[in-house]
Amino acid sequence: MINLIPTKRTLNCNGVNKEVHLLKLNPIHPMEFETVKKLIVERTTLSEFEVGFVLGELSTIIIENLQQGRGVRLENLGTFEPSLKATAMDSAEELNLNTVKKVSIIYKPSPTIKKALKKLKMRINRK
Amino acid sequence: MAFVYKKKKTNVRLGKNKGEKYIVATSNQGRVTDAELKEFIQRNSTLSEQDVSLLYRSLATIIEENINLGMGVNLKNLGVFSPNFRTKGSASVEEVTTDNIEKVVVNFRPATKLRDAIDNAPVQETRKFKLKHE
Numbered sequence: 001m002i003n004l005i006p007t008k009r010t011l012n013c014n015g016v017n018k019e020v021h022l023l024k025l026n027p028i029h030p031m032e033f034e035t036v037k038k039l040i041v042e043r044t045t046l047s048e049f050e051v052g053f054v055l056g057e058l059s060t061i062i063i064e065n066l067q068q069g070r071g072v073r074l075e076n077l078g079t080f081e082p083s084l085k086a087t088a089m090d091s092a093e094e095l096n097l098n099t100v101k102k103v104s105i106i107y108k109p110s111p112t113i114k115k116a117l118k119k120l121k122m123r124i125n126r127k
Numbered sequence: 128m129a130f131v132y133k134k135k136k137t138n139v140r141l142g143k144n145k146g147e148k149y150i151v152a153t154s155n156q157g158r159v160t161d162a163e164l165k166e167f168i169q170r171n172s173t174l175s176e177q178d179v180s181l182l183y184r185s186l187a188t189i190i191e192e193n194i195n196l197g198m199g200v201n202l203k204n205l206g207v208f209s210p211n212f213r214t215k216g217s218a219s220v221e222e223v224t225t226d227n228i229e230k231v232v233v234n235f236r237p238a239t240k241l242r243d244a245i246d247n248a249p250v251q252e253t254r255k256f257k258l259k260h261e
Contacts, residue, residue: 020216030199076187107235
């Protein structure tokens with residue numbers, strides 16, 4: 001069950017400030033890597049060293065491939081794709097490396113995770 | 128090898144500079160699949176394909192379970208996966224209900240190591256390129 005809390009924000013719309021009430025997630029610290037490793041060890045026949053090794057290699061492979069512009073698809077987890085944010089120019093000749101503002105990563109969850117998201121149960125904590 | 132971009136024509140419909148514009152976009156360099164990843168890990172360790180599959184499935188399950196609790200998961204050198212959602216605003220707090228939630232998503236915030244690696248990746252233009260109108 002996800003706990004939500006109502007919150008108030010002031011939004012600026014066309015120069016006019018407007019107060020709206022929104023829902024936000026009750027903040028919880030994420031589960032740490034060491035805890036993830038221990039849980040995987042409990043659920044598999046792998047040792048903590050092996051789990052740490054695979055997850056470390058996984059990060060390395062993802063980094064290396066994203067640096068080369070290649071996406072990475074992980075079973076049940078999702079896909080990591082590289083992405084560019086760039087300034088639009090009036091002609092193709094003006095395009096060069098300087099028009100690239102930012103290189104980033106797009107994460108697309110797997111169908112398994114998307115399905116889990118649709119079944120999420122939520123409640124509002126109004127206190 | 129470098130991060131490869133291509134030139135692309137687009138139609139900008141919003142903002143002050145509307146109209147036909149040109150931008151740089153990522154050039155599809157393919158995708159590494161599960162099978163390739165497992166093979167790489169198998170070659171460099173004593174683990175079997177089943178071991179690696181089981182590990183990935185356990186990892187996905189752990190992320191799902193934590194998302195159900197509204198909790199993120201920190202994967203050290205990779206990043207943090209956390210639940211978030213898109214919501215409509217209401218004029219008063221009494222009108223705020225779970226029906227305001229339009230979509231629930233999983234955010235991925237890359238770790239510093241990953242972000243720095245991508246920021247510092249060499250970038251070059253693709254050699255095979257032709258605009259559609261040429």
